[in-house]
Amino acid sequence: MFCPGCGNGTVMNCFYRAFSELELSLDKYAFVGGIGCSSRIPLYVNSDALHTTHGRAIPFATGLKLAKPKLKVVVFTGDGDLGAIGGNHFINGCRRNVDLTVICINNNIYGMTGGQASITTPHDFQSTTTPFGNKEYPFDLAEIAVAAGANYVARWTTRHVHELTRSMKVALTKKGFTFVEVVSQCPVNFGRRNKMADPSQMLEWFKEISVRRDKTRTAALNHVDLNLAGQVTIGEFVDRNRECFEELIGVERHG
Amino acid sequence: MKPVIDKRLCKACNICVYICPKKCYSRGANISDTGYFTAAVSAHEKCYNHNREGKLICELCNLSCPDQAISWHPETEEEKKK
Amino acid sequence: MRIPPGEYFVQGNEACVEGAIMAGARFFAGYPITPSTEIAEGLAQRFNGSDGVFLQMEDEIACISAVIGASWGGVKAMTATSGPGFSLMQEAIGYAAMSETPVVIVNVMRGGPSTGQPTRASQGDVMQTRYGSHGDYQVIALAPASVQEMFDLTVETFNYSEKYRVPAFLLSDAEIGHMRGLLKVPQKVKIVDRKESGIRRQDEAYDVPDDLVRPFPTFGKGHKAMITGMTHTDTWKIEPEDPKVHSELVTRLSEKILRNRKDINKWEVMGKGAKTMIVSYGSSALGAKEVAASDERVGLLRLKSVWPFPEEPVADVARECDRILVCEMNLGQLYFEIKRVALEAGCKKIDLLTKIGGEPPTPSDVRHKLREMGAI
Numbered sequence: 001m002f003c004p005g006c007g008n009g010t011v012m013n014c015f016y017r018a019f020s021e022l023e024l025s026l027d028k029y030a031f032v033g034g035i036g037c038s039s040r041i042p043l044y045v046n047s048d049a050l051h052t053t054h055g056r057a058i059p060f061a062t063g064l065k066l067a068k069p070k071l072k073v074v075v076f077t078g079d080g081d082l083g084a085i086g087g088n089h090f091i092n093g094c095r096r097n098v099d100l101t102v103i104c105i106n107n108n109i110y111g112m113t114g115g116q117a118s119i120t121t122p123h124d125f126q127s128t129t130t131p132f133g134n135k136e137y138p139f140d141l142a143e144i145a146v147a148a149g150a151n152y153v154a155r156w157t158t159r160h161v162h163e164l165t166r167s168m169k170v171a172l173t174k175k176g177f178t179f180v181e182v183v184s185q186c187p188v189n190f191g192r193r194n195k196m197a198d199p200s201q202m203l204e205w206f207k208e209i210s211v212r213r214d215k216t217r218t219a220a221l222n223h224v225d226l227n228l229a230g231q232v233t234i235g236e237f238v239d240r241n242r243e244c245f246e247e248l249i250g251v252e253r254h255g
Numbered sequence: 256m257k258p259v260i261d262k263r264l265c266k267a268c269n270i271c272v273y274i275c276p277k278k279c280y281s282r283g284a285n286i287s288d289t290g291y292f293t294a295a296v297s298a299h300e301k302c303y304n305h306n307r308e309g310k311l312i313c314e315l316c317n318l319s320c321p322d323q324a325i326s327w328h329p330e331t332e333e334e335k336k337k
Numbered sequence: 338m339r340i341p342p343g344e345y346f347v348q349g350n351e352a353c354v355e356g357a358i359m360a361g362a363r364f365f366a367g368y369p370i371t372p373s374t375e376i377a378e379g380l381a382q383r384f385n386g387s388d389g390v391f392l393q394m395e396d397e398i399a400c401i402s403a404v405i406g407a408s409w410g411g412v413k414a415m416t417a418t419s420g421p422g423f424s425l426m427q428e429a430i431g432y433a434a435m436s437e438t439p440v441v442i443v444n445v446m447r448g449g450p451s452t453g454q455p456t457r458a459s460q461g462d463v464m465q466t467r468y469g470s471h472g473d474y475q476v477i478a479l480a481p482a483s484v485q486e487m488f489d490l491t492v493e494t495f496n497y498s499e500k501y502r503v504p505a506f507l508l509s510d511a512e513i514g515h516m517r518g519l520l521k522v523p524q525k526v527k528i529v530d531r532k533e534s535g536i537r538r539q540d541e542a543y544d545v546p547d548d549l550v551r552p553f554p555t556f557g558k559g560h561k562a563m564i565t566g567m568t569h570t571d572t573w574k575i576e577p578e579d580p581k582v583h584s585e586l587v588t589r590l591s592e593k594i595l596r597n598r599k600d601i602n603k604w605e606v607m608g609k610g611a612k613t614m615i616v617s618y619g620s621s622a623l624g625a626k627e628v629a630a631s632d633e634r635v636g637l638l639r640l641k642s643v644w645p646f647p648e649e650p651v652a653d654v655a656r657e658c659d660r661i662l663v664c665e666m667n668l669g670q671l672y673f674e675i676k677r678v679a680l681e682a683g684c685k686k687i688d689l690l691t692k693i694g695g696e697p698p699t700p701s702d703v704r705h706k707l708r709e710m711g712a713i
Contacts, residue, residue: 004268004321005268009320009323010319013319013320013323027559028557030557048554049561049562050409050556051564052402052566053428056398056399059398059400059402059403060403062392062394062399063403063407063408064407064410064556065410066364067409068557088395089395092395092399159274187268199268203270203274204273249385250386251386251387
């Protein structure tokens with residue numbers, strides 16, 4: 001269902017591994033996705049799935065979760081779905097801190113529609129809408145989530161499967177809005193146009209540009225390298241215990 | 256245990272070839288029924304899980320494989336000797 | 338939770354709040370927008386977490402998305418807005434239609450287009466209610482004309498959305514929303530709940546019964562429901578490339594409503610048999626009502642449901658009268674539907690009184706027009 005070498009399958013593996021190591025039950029979970037390749041992951045999981053409109057997975061998930069607080073809700077989304085059209089819902093979701101786990105598979109491109117630039121496409125890179133090189137600079141989605149108030153924020157790449165699995169376990173168990181960004185390869189619609197047609201080339205690139213951050217380092221302006229081609233910081237960005245929205249409005253008492 | 260690639264699932268992305276720290280895999284030379292030059296297990300004895308039972312270690316390949324094509328099977332007596 | 342039975346003197350929007358609670362709504366997501374904000378504020382007071390969930394979302398798109406999500410959690414959910422917010426909600430409304438999600442949207446219409454007249458009434462969103470989202474779909478829309486109907490028709494809107502698994506609309510306006518009047522709350526009202534899947538068999542959600550309303554697979558009950566806005570089969574397989582699957586699905590969504598039009602139609606007739614009939618709805622009908630009550634030459638067909646278009650009552654009236662006057666607070670929207678049906682039924686003269694700017698047509702506006710038409 002995905003292109004050969006697509007990182008989505010890798011992310012699903014890590015998710016399933018985290019899920020089974022925690023001995024969780026799919027019966028207690030529902031999955032919500034927006035529109036895009038990674039947003040289709042909920043449709044491939046053997047559980048209730050809500051495949052919604054582009055960019056709106058988080059408000060749909062918010063409604064579902066608050067209507068049925070005992071149901072656990074996981075959102076799968078992509079860089080464009082979350083950070084471009086869904087930007088407003090992304091930051092307000094973090095702020096509101098509803099108990100959701102959001103996995104954003106960031107492949108730096110709009111893959112499903114053929115490879116248009118996204119808000120995380122690195123500067124100067126090629127895409128179908130930036131044939132002369134991307135003149136814009138990318139978002140740092142993890143840093144945005146930190147600033148907006150998410151309880152847990154981590155970023156890894158598909159090159160870091162064990163660390164990713166571990167972060168997913170934290171994200172699944174922790175209360176509040178937990179956000180895991182996975183930088184992932186889209187060899188067909190991103191890699192191929194940027195001299196990395198082979199998935200292995202993209203994974204090697206991820207390894208080269210990844211820089212670990214330690215938890216205590218705050219994001220000063222000059223540390224945040226918005227140009228992905230330079231570096232992408234990976235690791236756990238924040239792990240805090242702000243009250244989740246359900247606790248704040250007292251909805252846990254029913255449902 | 257030894258890794259086995261399910262040819263029906265493998266789409267020849269060759270991530271396993273790249274990621275295995277012991278170089279147990281190699282790019283495929285034969286086309287499968289689904290039309291891919293599926294990757295091959297060329298040196299299962301180099302795998303960390305060779306002659307091992309119980310919990311697997313490393314697992315970079317099967318966690319990375321986007322098609323969940325890699326699974327683990329016990330070695331035959333012959334294979335164990337390698 | 339529900340308001341005790343009795344008589345109250347309240348604002349239209351407040352009556353809507355009580356109607357929603359009475360109908361069983363337990364989830365509201367809203368965004369402040371004049372002239373609907375009182376509905377959000379009212380439900381913020383009443384839904385305190387344990388009795389229901391109230392959310393003020395970041396924009397109207399988040400509001401409509403949240404209420405659809407809440408509906409899949411098995412809860413009756415509502416949002417309220419006006420023109421600019423209503424325009425934002427259209428994509429998700431199409432999603433609710435395609436995924437057959439019961440959900441209620443209150444549109445307290447104001448002067449448009451664009452920011453227009455935030456505090457003044459209009460009926461400018463009537464066509465948008467029917468055709469606002471892309472693609473072919475049918476919706477149900479009711480038009481209250483009094484504080485009492487802001488209560489009664491809110492309950493009915495919920496009942497219809499549950500019965501037919503469709504987004505249903507309460508088309509109010511700034512006049513009806515803000516006017517104060519008598520509300521009589523009864524002891525009981527008739528409530529309709531969605532037909533749930535899994536009562537008789539776990540896979541009931543795959544059925545397509547004769548009334549075309551499929552059992553609802555609430556999330557969290559083991560149905561493994563796969564709900565999407567993409568073209569899908571009865572067993573939730575996504576098949577956007579298949580012309581037959583798409584055609585069958587979209588046709589069924591339309592038929593589901595059109596076939597049940599006679600159950601959905603709601604209207605009121607005054608002065609049946611009069612040679613001149615006014616056809617109107619909502620605030621526009623108020624002035625006309627006074628004229629019809631005081632002049633036996635003139636009758637009034639007041640539509641309480643506007644979508645699906647109530648062909649039958651309009652045709653009945655058109656067959657018996659010589660001329661029809663449509664009164665609307667827009668430049669002519671429902672007029673074209675009324676004219677189509679009336680001409681087909683044999684009525685030769687269908688005129689239009691439009692009044693935009695915020696004031697409903699007064700009785701003297703209506704009489705002036707009728708004199709122009711030679712009707713009185």
